[in-house]
Structures are given as structure tokens and as C-alpha cells.
Amino acid sequence: MNNKDKTIGFWLFLVAGMVFGMVVLGGLTRLTESGLSMVNWKPVTGWLPPLSGAEWQAMFELYQQSPQYLKINLGMSLNEFQEIFWLEFLHRLWGRLIGLAFGLPLIFFIVKGWISKSMIAPLCMLFVLGGAQGVLGWYMVKSGLVDDPEVSQYRLMAHLGFAFVLYAALIWTGLSFIKQKKFQQITHSFKSLSLVLWGLSFVTILAGALVAGLNAGLVYNTFPLMDGDLIPNGMLSLNPWFLNHFENITTVQFQHRLLALTTLFLTVGMYLKFRKCAGSAQNALLLCKIVIFIQVGLGIATLLMVVPTHLASLHQACGLLLFTAITWLNFETRR
Numbered sequence: 399m400n401n402k403d404k405t406i407g408f409w410l411f412l413v414a415g416m417v418f419g420m421v422v423l424g425g426l427t428r429l430t431e432s433g434l435s436m437v438n439w440k441p442v443t444g445w446l447p448p449l450s451g452a453e454w455q456a457m458f459e460l461y462q463q464s465p466q467y468l469k470i471n472l473g474m475s476l477n478e479f480q481e482i483f484w485l486e487f488l489h490r491l492w493g494r495l496i497g498l499a500f501g502l503p504l505i506f507f508i509v510k511g512w513i514s515k516s517m518i519a520p521l522c523m524l525f526v527l528g529g530a531q532g533v534l535g536w537y538m539v540k541s542g543l544v545d546d547p548e549v550s551q552y553r554l555m556a557h558l559g560f561a562f563v564l565y566a567a568l569i570w571t572g573l574s575f576i577k578q579k580k581f582q583q584i585t586h587s588f589k590s591l592s593l594v595l596w597g598l599s600f601v602t603i604l605a606g607a608l609v610a611g612l613n614a615g616l617v618y619n620t621f622p623l624m625d626g627d628l629i630p631n632g633m634l635s636l637n638p639w640f641l642n643h644f645e646n647i648t649t650v651q652f653q654h655r656l657l658a659l660t661t662l663f664l665t666v667g668m669y670l671k672f673r674k675c676a677g678s679a680q681n682a683l684l685l686c687k688i689v690i691f692i693q694v695g696l697g698i699a700t701l702l703m704v705v706p707t708h709l710a711s712l713h714q715a716c717g718l719l720l721f722t723a724i725t726w727l728n729f730e731t732r733r
Contacts, residue, residue: 465545554607569729595668659694679731
């Protein structure tokens with residue numbers, strides 16, 4: 399492993415860290431209902447915020463035509479608008495900075511010949527997908543600028559899921575530059591269960607996005623029972639039946655709970671079975687066990703306290719930490 403590979407690996411980890419911050423910032427915009435404060439998208443020219451009173455007033459007048467202002471924030475002052483504007487502006491600005499932090503070093507490394515020909519295409523594809531994520535984010539925002547001042551839970555789920563995929567790809571690629579290949583005695587069952595855990599955690603994340611998109615965390619604020627029942631009534635009230643998994647608040651919250659607990663039990667079971675495995679996979683599995691308990695605890699606390707902003711944001715951040723640990727686990731089982 400040479401110094402050039404290490405440099406590229408740490409660069410990818412830096413970009414992944416910026417994506418981590420982007421996900422947390424995006425969650426805050428959602429929790430504070432700031433995401434619809436900017437009603438237009440200027441991906442090339444939108445680097446600067448309004449710089450004069452006239453520019454602020456023009457931006458505010460555009461917002462006053464939006465459904466969020468007309469149906470929720472009617473009568474809001476310019477100062478109140480600025481408070482929600484800054485968070486969404488920082489979210490978009492941070493996305494542009496990620497593009498620079500990835501694109502400019504990538505060009506430098508390619509020109510210098512530090513990146514092998516086999517890795518140029520995958521890294522360029524990551525850059526393109528990062529841009530596509532920005533387009534998907536605007537597509538999500540647009541859904542809340544038409545009639546209903548709420549973004550589509552489907553688009554929110556796609557936007558968050560895509561962010562997690564890009565983040566995991568950056569972590570995996572960074573690890574491939576940092577860590578040398580080596581032989582480890584990893585059983586087939588350990589590899590298979592690690593992959594299942596990875597998929598299960600991702601589906602749980604998508605289910606959490608539906609909870610956020612439907613504000614489903616604001617109801618059934620008890621645990622483990624929901625409205626006094628282990629399995630609540632009304633979970634199949636919509637037709638056709640499959641819509642309940644995406645649009646029925648009761649079903650959406652129940653399935654997120656069930657998926658989270660299944661992820662917890664699978665993680666603990668894997669730790670008990672494979673905790674004596676050799677090498678870095680053991681450390682990754684231990685980290686998964688620690689973080690999953692914290693994550694479930696944060697999820698329960700967020701629900702019981704009716705989704706306070708600080709706890710909900712921590713819950714999302716810890717979910718990404720858990721996904722990081724599971725990504726590392728899968729990398730180690732396949733070294």
C-alpha cells in the first residue's frame with residue numbers, strides 16, 4: 399500500500415464525511431420545515447444568498463406564492479422567512495461544496511496518474527451520481543411547491559436512500575484504497591448474514607424515510623404498544639392493500655418498528671455466533687452491536703418524546719453511523 403493510495407483513500411473518507419454532514423443537514427431542514435423556503439433552483443449560479451434588501455424582498459415575494467406560505471405561514475415576516483431560508487441555503491451550498499471537494503481532486507489524481515485505469519470510470523460514475531442526487535433533491539422539493547406544502551414521501555425516500563448508497567460507495571471505495579487484500583477465514587454463513595444485515599438496515603432506513611415523510615412519528619407515541627395493542631388496528635384500511643405500506647400512517651410506523659427490532663435481533667445474534675472470528679471483521683461486528691443499541695434507544699426516545707428536533711436529528715445521524723459500521727463489516731468479510 400503506497401502513500402498515493404492512502405491519500406486517495408483519505409480523500410474519499412473526507413468526501414464521505416461531507417456527505418454524512420449533508421444527510422444530517424437535510425434532516426434538519428425537514429424537521430424545521432425549512433426545505434420549501436427556496437422555491438427555485440439555480441445549480442450553477444445559486445452560490446450566493448440574497449445580498450441586499452431588495453434581493454431579500456424579491457426572494458420573499460417568490461416564497462409568498464408557495465403553498466407553504468399560503469397554507470401554513472401566512473403573515474410570516476421577512477425576518478421569520480430568513481430564519482428558515484438559511485438552513486435550506488446551507489444545505490444546497492454544502493451539496494455544491496461536496497461536488498467541488500470530489501471533482502477537483504479527482505481531476506488532479508487522474509492527471510497525475512495516481513488512479514489506475516480500472517478505477518477512473520467508477521470514480522467518475524460516483525461524481526455523476528452525486529450530481530444526479532442534487533437533481534433528485536430538487537425533484538423532491540418540487541412536489542411540495544404545487545398544491546400541498548408537503549414533499550412526496552416517495553421522493554423523500556428515494557432521495558435519502560440514494561444518499562445512503564452514495565455514502566456507502568464512498569466508504570467502500572476508500573477502504574479498498576486504504577486496506578490491502580488479505581486471506582481471512584470467514585465462513586460462508588458469516589458473509590451471507592452480513593449481506594442480509596446490510597440489506598435489512600437499508601430497508602429500515604427507507605421505512606424511516608416514509609415515517610418522516612408522513613409525519614408518522616407524531617402519533618402512537620408509546621412503546622412497545624401502539625394505541626394499547628401490540629399489532630394496531632387499521633393497518634390494512636387502504637385499497638389496494640400494498641398502498642398501506644407507503645401511505646397508511648399506522649402501517650408505516652409499525653413496519654419501521656418491526657424492521658428496526660429485526661435488525662437489532664439479527665445484529666445481536668450475529669455477534670453471539672461470530673464474535674470470536676479473527677481479524678478486523680470482529681471489530682466491525684462489535685461496533686455494529688454497540689451502535690445498534692444506541693440507535694434503537696434513540697428511536698424509542700424520539701417516539702416517546704414526540705419527535706423533538708435534537709433527538710430526531712441524532713437518530714438519523716446514528717442510523718448513518720450504523721450503516722457505516724455494517725458497510726465496514728461487509729467489506730471485511732469480503733477481503
